Amino acid sequence: MYPGVEVINATVAGGAGINAKAVLKTRMLGGNPPDSFQVHAGQELIGTWVIAHRMEDLTWLFEEEGLLEAFPKGLIDLISTEEGIWTVPLNIHRSNLIWYIPENLKKWGVEVPTTWEEFLEIAPKLQEQGIIPLALGRNWTAQHLWESVALSVLGPEKWEALWEGGLSFTSPEMIKVWDLFGQILQYTNDDAPSLSWQQAVDLVVNGTAAFNVMGDWAAGYMTSTLGLEPEKDFGWAPSPGTQGIFMMLSDSFGLPIGAPHRENAIAWLKLVGSKEGQDAFNPLKGSISARVDSDLSKYNVYSQSAAADWRSNTIVGSLVHGVVANERFMDGFATVMEIFLASRNSQQAAMAAEAIAIQSGISK
Numbered sequence: 001m002y003p004g005v006e007v008i009n010a011t012v013a014g015g016a017g018i019n020a021k022a023v024l025k026t027r028m029l030g031g032n033p034p035d036s037f038q039v040h041a042g043q044e045l046i047g048t049w050v051i052a053h054r055m056e057d058l059t060w061l062f063e064e065e066g067l068l069e070a071f072p073k074g075l076i077d078l079i080s081t082e083e084g085i086w087t088v089p090l091n092i093h094r095s096n097l098i099w100y101i102p103e104n105l106k107k108w109g110v111e112v113p114t115t116w117e118e119f120l121e122i123a124p125k126l127q128e129q130g131i132i133p134l135a136l137g138r139n140w141t142a143q144h145l146w147e148s149v150a151l152s153v154l155g156p157e158k159w160e161a162l163w164e165g166g167l168s169f170t171s172p173e174m175i176k177v178w179d180l181f182g183q184i185l186q187y188t189n190d191d192a193p194s195l196s197w198q199q200a201v202d203l204v205v206n207g208t209a210a211f212n213v214m215g216d217w218a219a220g221y222m223t224s225t226l227g228l229e230p231e232k233d234f235g236w237a238p239s240p241g242t243q244g245i246f247m248m249l250s251d252s253f254g255l256p257i258g259a260p261h262r263e264n265a266i267a268w269l270k271l272v273g274s275k276e277g278q279d280a281f282n283p284l285k286g287s288i289s290a291r292v293d294s295d296l297s298k299y300n301v302y303s304q305s306a307a308a309d310w311r312s313n314t315i316v317g318s319l320v321h322g323v324v325a326n327e328r329f330m331d332g333f334a335t336v337m338e339i340f341l342a343s344r345n346s347q348q349a350a351m352a353a354e355a356i357a358i359q360s361g362i363s364k
Helices: 015-029 043-050 059-065 073-078 102-108 116-128 139-163 172-185 197-205 217-225 262-273 275-285 301-312 327-343 346-359
Strands: 038-040 097-100 132-135 209-213 235-238 245-249 251-253 314-317
Touching: 015 038, 038 043, 043 327, 059 262, 097 102, 097 197, 097 217, 102 209, 116 132, 116 172, 132 197, 139 172, 139 209, 139 245, 139 314, 139 327, 172 327, 172 346, 197 209, 197 217, 217 275, 217 301, 245 301, 251 262, 262 275, 327 346
Parallel strands: 132 209, 245 314
Antiparallel strands: 038 251, 097 209, 097 235
């Protein structure tokens, strides 16, 4: 559409954007902002760069492009404050999913667990056959697993209360979350700290492990990169204990104040928000369009099932992927996870999380 524009691909590798955020911080604070950058919709942007007055209000773009009608109201609320609308959502991802290879489960004589109690029952049977019950990667993938475990224990109302200051991080419910999480970790691979999320998925695909809890970018990886077919070659289900709940996140793009090529950045944002742009990108990524008028015929069977769940399930936001908490809490929680992975001390982890919640303004 814009053949005269050179796209400078300044992406920074690293799951959940852990490395990109550090580079972005240096550029934003150093007066050298990118024209646009990928950021998770919600507090990851609003609680960091919007409150620092480093982003342009995009309300005018939403009005001009008809985006106020194109996106669900709840999603627009997520990317807005009283002062404006701050980012253009490119997609909807689902966090709380468990992945497996149907043929392997049949061979091993196990079924997909619908609760973590069921998982803890079948895990020893898998280990007896030399199979890792649950594949895990480095720290952020442990946090990703943790949020699905927490959602199963708390349910959607208490999960949301946790981020609104209505449930203490040291409550009995949260101690139970850490206790259950510790039990589950006993059935993961020892080399997790050295593996990327893709390598953890590979353990499931090659039959070394039975299950992996990961977002639906795993579907994009298995279909686009590994050439597997959903339903036939790999299967999925809501992570144990979260049936009927859709834990969401959204990749989005904003417009920094002082963008050096502002006109081109606006053209990019228009493409990102368009039906054509979203329906070209998301089938490859494993995500679904954030728009209500998406052409589902362009999506595979996994994405069509995700779209149906998005419209019918209870929706909650992800912690790890920037929806419910600001970056100060997220950065601190990575340290809490390191402490817990080393100590397996639930009380200590809960108290550390509460301290970070107070520091970041979540708890009083």
